[in-house]
Amino acid sequence: MIKSLKNLEGVKNIEELIQDIINSRRKENIRLIHYLRLYTDITSAYEDLYVKHRDQAIYYLNKAKRSGKDFDIKKEEKFMEKIIPMIEESIVLIKKAKRKKKKPSIHQMHRVKANLLTIQGICVIRMLKRS
Numbered sequence: 001m002i003k004s005l006k007n008l009e010g011v012k013n014i015e016e017l018i019q020d021i022i023n024s025r026r027k028e029n030i031r032l033i034h035y036l037r038l039y040t041d042i043t044s045a046y047e048d049l050y051v052k053h054r055d056q057a058i059y060y061l062n063k064a065k066r067s068g069k070d071f072d073i074k075k076e077e078k079f080m081e082k083i084i085p086m087i088e089e090s091i092v093l094i095k096k097a098k099r100k101k102k103k104p105s106i107h108q109m110h111r112v113k114a115n116l117l118t119i120q121g122i123c124v125i126r127m128l129k130r131s
Contacts, residue, residue, distance in 0.1 A: 027073065032127055034071050038064050038083070039123035045090075046116045049109065054098045061091050064119075079122060086115040 048057035
């Protein structure tokens with residue numbers, strides 16, 4: 001009887017260990033999904049810059065910004081602190097370019113593209129990172 005109780009305690013320890021593994025993987029999956037969503041929105045915004053659907057690009061950037069602000073894993077805060085200002089700057093530059101009746105300056109659009117490509121790179125690196 002005592003021996004079977006000791007085995008039961010071992011099973012509880014294994015169950016706790018398995019639950020910890022599941023919870024840690026869940027966090028990892030949430031992080032991966034977040035960066036995949038962010039990457040997709042940024043890619044869509046980048047593509048819309050070329051076909052002159054700048055309203056759509058702004059929509060995707062606002063969506064990415066909200067997604068970045070809603071992300072609440074502590075280890076990722078430093079990356080979100082870098083990404084969100086780049087998104088905000090890109091939105092401002094696109095709106096300035098949209099207001100101009102003539103073609104926007106090459107410098108403005110280059111800055112937007114550089115920001116978006118940098119964010120894409122961060123997303124890819126963070127997706128490949130295993131915690």
